[in-house]
Amino acid sequence: MSRLYTQDHEWIDVAGGTATVGITDYAQGQLGDVVFVDLPDAGRQVAKGGEAAVVESVKAASDVYAPVSGTVTESNPALADDPSLVNTAPEGDGWFFKLTLSDASELDGLMDKAAYDAFVASL
Amino acid sequence: MADDADLNILPLDALHRRLGARMVPFAGYAMPIQYDGIIAEHSWTREQAGLFDVSHMGQLLVEGADLAAVAEWLESLAPGDFKALQPHRVRYSLLLADNGGILDDLMVTNTGKSFYLVVNGATKQADIAHMMARLPAGITLHHMVDHALLALQGPQAVTVMSRFDLVPETADQPAFADLKFMAGARYHWNGVLLGITRSGYTGEDGYEISVPAAQAEALAEALLAHAEVKPIGLGARDSLRLEAGLPLYGHDLNPEITPVEADLSFAISKRRKMDGGFPGAARVLDQLLNGAPRKRVGLAIEGRMPAREGATVWAGDRQVGVLTSGGFAPSLNAPIAMAMIETPLAGDGTALEIDVRGKRIAARVVPMPFRQKNYVREGNKP
Numbered sequence: 001m002s003r004l005y006t007q008d009h010e011w012i013d014v015a016g017g018t019a020t021v022g023i024t025d026y027a028q029g030q031l032g033d034v035v036f037v038d039l040p041d042a043g044r045q046v047a048k049g050g051e052a053a054v055v056e057s058v059k060a061a062s063d064v065y066a067p068v069s070g071t072v073t074e075s076n077p078a079l080a081d082d083p084s085l086v087n088t089a090p091e092g093d094g095w096f097f098k099l100t101l102s103d104a105s106e107l108d109g110l111m112d113k114a115a116y117d118a119f120v121a122s123l
Numbered sequence: 124m125a126d127d128a129d130l131n132i133l134p135l136d137a138l139h140r141r142l143g144a145r146m147v148p149f150a151g152y153a154m155p156i157q158y159d160g161i162i163a164e165h166s167w168t169r170e171q172a173g174l175f176d177v178s179h180m181g182q183l184l185v186e187g188a189d190l191a192a193v194a195e196w197l198e199s200l201a202p203g204d205f206k207a208l209q210p211h212r213v214r215y216s217l218l219l220a221d222n223g224g225i226l227d228d229l230m231v232t233n234t235g236k237s238f239y240l241v242v243n244g245a246t247k248q249a250d251i252a253h254m255m256a257r258l259p260a261g262i263t264l265h266h267m268v269d270h271a272l273l274a275l276q277g278p279q280a281v282t283v284m285s286r287f288d289l290v291p292e293t294a295d296q297p298a299f300a301d302l303k304f305m306a307g308a309r310y311h312w313n314g315v316l317l318g319i320t321r322s323g324y325t326g327e328d329g330y331e332i333s334v335p336a337a338q339a340e341a342l343a344e345a346l347l348a349h350a351e352v353k354p355i356g357l358g359a360r361d362s363l364r365l366e367a368g369l370p371l372y373g374h375d376l377n378p379e380i381t382p383v384e385a386d387l388s389f390a391i392s393k394r395r396k397m398d399g400g401f402p403g404a405a406r407v408l409d410q411l412l413n414g415a416p417r418k419r420v421g422l423a424i425e426g427r428m429p430a431r432e433g434a435t436v437w438a439g440d441r442q443v444g445v446l447t448s449g450g451f452a453p454s455l456n457a458p459i460a461m462a463m464i465e466t467p468l469a470g471d472g473t474a475l476e477i478d479v480r481g482k483r484i485a486a487r488v489v490p491m492p493f494r495q496k497n498y499v500r501e502g503n504k505p
Contacts, residue, residue, distance in 0.1 A: 033162040035451040036427045038480070054480065056429050058161040058451045059358050
């Protein structure tokens with residue numbers, strides 16, 4: 001399944017019942033230099049649209065929301081050593097966390113890449 | 124947040140946009156927050172020279188036929204020894220309310236025939252109203268709205284400025300090469316009269332340059348033409364001043380905080396400590412003698428997670444203070460903060476905890492500046 005996007009600039013890759021979540025290149029550009037990411041622990045329940053992580057730039061802290069509801073299975077250990085991966089590889093090695101979906105129908109409202117790119121262009 | 128349409132536009136607005144700045148609302152103006160990125164700009168200023176547009180700040184000229192009378196009046200507003208401030212010297216001072224609370228912090232230069240004040244952008248209108256309400260006959264206050272203010276900061280600032288042909292306005296003013304830290308004078312450059320002080324807000328050597336608005340872009344372009352100079356935004360200005368331990372008005376300082384609580388007692392001149400006569404002197408001098416209930420301190424934070432303004436500070440299960448500024452220090456590669464802490468727990472080395480989103484993180488009171496300043500003072504080797 002291809003990548004989907006939220007209006008809050010998170011992306012989600014779904015494979016079967018699990019998914020990987022991160023923030024988009026547009027989002028990292030807006031945040032600037034990322035110096036820390038406060039990631040959810042494995043086992044934490046997150047709700048669609050609810051706070052799931054906090055990304056800290058030099059200047060400010062910004063919430064990252066869960067694109068769908070589910071249970072966190074793993075957060076990206078590489079971000080502890082090198083939070084700047086969020087800037088250099090936001091849609092790759094700079095992923096935030098993985099989760100198991102509790103309701104796959106929540107994916108229906110998310111944007112595909114073409115829709116997200118159009119959304120960003122409208123901002 | 125103000126609509127972009129409501130924002131005031133500064134003289135260098137077009138230049139900032141041409142240089143690729145991200146513009147944000149600040150103190151009622153559209154201001155550049157960053158160009159290349161805060162960490163790159165911060166490091167550049169520490170190693171080379173950064174050009175800052177601080178034209179949102181208020182530039183005021185206080186004049187009168189009798190300069191001693193002007194100094195006397197300023198001493199009724201702020202605790203500096205302005206009568207003893209020599210021509211072409213600069214002092215940091217504090218505009219105080221009648222209860223000793225800090226209304227603003229400012230720089231005061233004796234130009235030889237007037238006093239030149241630089242006040243904060245967000246407070247300048249209130250400052251002007253405060254001063255106008257107390258202005259005696261024979262003294263005038265002029266808001267230099269037709270002037271921009273640039274800052275060139277960093278170890279290469281002196282090298283760059285020395286390449287400019289700067290001629291002192293009058294023979295009694297120091298040659299540019301002799302201008303040391305916290306000194307200032309006026310210089311002709313290319314037919315433009317510049318007011319230059321060797322001062323700044325980064326902890327680095329450097330200059331603040333007052334320039335007529337119509338010539339501001341030409342000066343900024345002339346500075347940026349040097350390989351050592353890059354434009355720096357407000358984001359890095361904040362991280363640089365935080366590392367330097369310099370307070371930011373509206374955050375670390377406000378009308379509820381006295382100079383002693385702010386740990387700015389150095390701004391109360393020796394003669395004023397003995398004689399008083401400034402607003403709130405009774406309370407402030409009592410705090411100097413007997414201590415204040417709380418104090419602005421620096422905090423080193425364990426780990427990598429920054430703590431921000433407003434986060435609460437704890438000793439065990441008791442809240443003992445609050446963060447007034449906090450962020451990531453690029454030159455230290457670690458989070459740091461300033462906090463207002465109950466005085467018994469404000470001693471260097473005291474272990475405390477900060478609540479960040481419900482998590483307790485370990486912090487320790489440390490001396491400021493967090494990073495050694497690089498000023499070129501009178502008597503320093505060049």
